[in-house]
Amino acid sequence: MSGLWSCGQNESNSIDLTGSGQVSYNFHIRPILSDKCFACHGPDANKREADLRLDTEEGAFKGLKESPGMFALVAGKPEESAVYHRIISEDPGELMPPPESNLKLTTEEISLLKKWIEQGAKYEPHWAFLKVEKPAVPKTEWGTNEIDAFTYRKMASKKLEPNPEAKPHELIKRASLDLAGLPPTPAMLDKYAEFSGENTYEKLLDELLAQPAFGEKLGVLWMDISRYADSYGYQDDEVRSQWPYRDWVIHAFNNNLPYDQFLTWQLAGDLLPYATKEQILATAFNRNHKYTEEGGIIPEEYRIEYVLDKTNTFSKGILGITMECAQCHDHKYDPFSQKEYYELFAFFNNSKEKGFEGDVSQSKPAKTPILWIERNDLDSILTFINHSDTTKLSVSVMGENEVKRTTYILDRGVYDAPADSVDVSTPASIFEFPDNLEKNRLGLAKWATDRNNPLTSRVFVNLIWQEIFGKGIVKSAGDFGMQGDLPTHPDLLNWLAADFMENGWDIKRLLKQILMSSTYRQSAAIGKDHMNIDPDNLYLARAPRLRLPAENIQDLVLASSGLLHGEIGGPSVKPYQPSGLWEAATSGRGTLATYIQDSGDKLYRRGIYNFIKLTVPPPKAIIFDSSNRDRCEITRNRTNTPLQALLMMNDPMVLEASRVLATKLSETYEGEEAIAQAFKRIVCREMKSEEKELLWDYYQAELEDFKANPENTKKALDVGEYPMNEKAITPENAALMQVIVSLYNLEETITKS
Known part of the structure; x- marks a missing residue:
């Protein structure tokens, strides 16, 4: 057990083939055999060829049925192992995998297999089926809690240094989006601006975990699973x-x-x-x-x-x-x-x-x-x-x-x-x-839920890690089997799973533990070493940049504009949707043959409450990669398509939210100050000087255009069902609305970084 979960070569898929490093069956050999051999020589008895089974030690070391006196594997002796001779053969009739399978071993894979046989061809139980044991926490000079000890050890092994801590406004936004699924309010940004006095970072997390919005945020994950x-x-x-x-x-x-x-x-x-x-x-x-x-x-x-x-x-x-x-x-x-x-x-x-x-x-x-x-x-x-x-x-x-x-x-x-x-x-x-x-x-x-079950706790802490960092410690969060991805930090996964069970399967404690870590609190800035050594951020030497889930993009727009109806629970709602979608995909029978949009407060509920029709899922959510809910889903994709930009520029909800926020701000603020307030609500920080200048110039250009074409003012503001005072139909509000639409279309707005 200690060897399997150690921080050395077993935590990496690469190994120096010229040195004396130990080849791990779990981390080096099993992935090769699973990809290239198990289809014909694995667990499926009905499809097994030549009565040879390579997924078990017993099967691999027994004599070959077709070649009496020969063995598939001979510990320490690749030259006497039939497997080795077959993978290096130049005879198409002998070569394994066979050419017609369209599978081929690389030179490095052949070398790994040879070295493994030389070292005794030792099999190991599949890592995910081993009982969860709590490993010792490494001693390191960086970090806040145990999580950091494990992540820093891996960073150091890859010659990476962790990023400095993110700025307070970045952490406030990041934590609010992760725990509540909502942007922080200007009041929250001001309250925790420097994390001074009683208003510490830990107090921020406690406040967010206590909000009713927490259950709605985490509920989206479970709606996909269920x-x-x-x-x-x-x-x-x-x-x-x-x-x-x-x-x-x-x-x-x-x-x-x-x-x-x-x-x-x-x-x-x-x-x-x-x-x-x-x-x-x-x-x-x-x-x-x-x-x-x-x-x-x-x-x-x-x-x-x-x-x-x-x-x-x-x-x-x-x-x-x-x-x-x-x-x-x-x-x-x-x-x-x-x-x-x-x-x-x-x-x-x-x-x-x-x-x-x-x-x-x-x-x-x-x-x-x-x-x-x-x-x-x-x-x-x-x-x-x-x-x-x-x-x-x-x-x-x-x-x-x-x-x-x-x-x-x-x-x-x-x-x-x-x-x-x-x-x-x-x-x-x-x-x-x-x-x-x-x-x-x-x-x-x-x-x-038995303490001896090796999967349940590992799978859940990995899901929570995926929610926070975008990828699980095991990237294939729904597949911990032979074909799944290996954990990038196996000791950390084991430690978190054991600690989770030891502390009463406490979900909020687990989330706070992760968010308190220095690993989580790093800046998302990308340096040259990050790109050269770890472009996919597998080793967490920086915070990830992640586009928000579909539901939380809706939540951000509604919350920042002041439109969000924050009632918890209740029946699902039918917000704005292009006409004809349900009608085009219906049998014509039943009450859902026609889409009947809701009105009033129901239009402004959080994304988790959107009505899910299985044959026609909500189109806006699907464009932003939500699950269609017809089966259990563990991981959502994160694509980047032109449709997403078109949606953010033209969606009635985004336009209506922009109009409502513009008219509300204009009641208290004018010009540059109104733009500054909108920026703080939407982007969740203060503007830089160059941003002020750019947005002010854009506002002035739009204002001039609306004044020159007064008929366009009402047309621009006439969107959505939220009531509008006739006195609010002004060129100034129309121009401010256009600025706000542009803010909602910033990558920074809908990205957690």
């Missing part, structure tokens, strides 16, 4: 009422429900002794998948689809592994058999839900079994009761059949091809399912 949507999906895609579950997630984060309980309630809240309505509501997590409402289907086919979705969401979102491959066959890369997949599937296979519960004309807002929530239920716990227009709400939750349904391995994953029956269990390569646990979802939840 595939939350406001419609059922498939062709008819009718409305559903799962939003009380979203409110529960926000509430749970705000109240800092420990992560182990947070998971347990969602996986099996209905199975807890004396389960409360809140705990039952949490199990809507399992019911957020798509449902069909079309006639002519085969109900069992769709019921199986629903259970598959639950299984895959659990494995990817909570365990960070890709088990869905094993639906049809043994996994080709990871040590999961098809039998083990259906043993995990069996935990979710006893739900009361059906594959078909009526067409659109007969559908109710939630599929059975449902939880009926009265207006007076949970009013001290959740906020959604006050939002309901009816006396009752219905939410799809979990419920177990009294007579246990038999689970079968499905031949090639086909619903009507049952083979052998299986009982509930979990993959042995991860962590054996203890005999004393209940053989149901509650037992599965206890297994997932």
